[in-house]
Amino acid sequence: MNQSAAPVITVVGGGFAGTALVLQLRRQPALAQAEIHLIEPRAVPGPGLAYTARRPEYLLNVRPGALSLYPEQPQHFAAWLQQQPESAAGVPEFASRSAYGRYLHEELAQVLQPSASQLGVVWHATRAVAAPS
Numbered sequence: 001m002n003q004s005a006a007p008v009i010t011v012v013g014g015g016f017a018g019t020a021l022v023l024q025l026r027r028q029p030a031l032a033q034a035e036i037h038l039i040e041p042r043a044v045p046g047p048g049l050a051y052t053a054r055r056p057e058y059l060l061n062v063r064p065g066a067l068s069l070y071p072e073q074p075q076h077f078a079a080w081l082q083q084q085p086e087s088a089a090g091v092p093e094f095a096s097r098s099a100y101g102r103y104l105h106e107e108l109a110q111v112l113q114p115s116a117s118q119l120g121v122v123w124h125a126t127r128a129v130a131a132p133s
Contacts (some may be wrong), residue, residue: 006033012128014040015048019108022121023069026111036121038112039128046108047101056086059094067100069107077103 009025011018022038025031038045044052060067068076080103082091114120 006035007031008035008037010037010039012039013048014038014042014045014108014123016050016104018048019046019104020069023107023111026121033119035119038108038121038123039126040123041125041127043125044105045112045123045125046105047098048104051097051101051104053097053101056096056098058097059092060097060100061094063093064091064095067095069104080106 009031011022011025014022018038018040022036025034025036042048042052064078064081065075068074068078070076077095077100078091081087081095081099084099084102086092086096086099108121111121112123
């Protein structure tokens with residue numbers, strides 16, 4: 001094995017846990033050149049089953065100030081939510097599950113697009129059926 005080869009990381013599942021993991025991996029300086037693959041068969045990666053609810057009355061059971069994807073920015077989700085149409089009359093005490101799903105997708109979408117300074121994450125819209133040994 002070539003010791004100078006960039007690591008290859010595959011994350012199976014693009015719901016909350018997979019999205020949070022990919023975002024944190026991509027932010028690690030030691031993994032700046034890593035090749036990261038996300039396996040997620042849904043048409044929209046990020047929200048997973050838990051946060052694709054389309055009904056606005058399905059609310060989160062945690063307040064927005066405690067739902068950031070970034071530990072060093074605890075108000076990140078609350079600030080994002082404040083800019084959304086459903087917050088025109090004020091940030092809701094409990095956001096909808098679908099709003100959180102949009103947040104997850106939008107944050108993930110930023111790393112799915114490679115930039116000049118950073119490698120992107122490759123999304124595979126398929127199911128994982130086996131892992132090489």
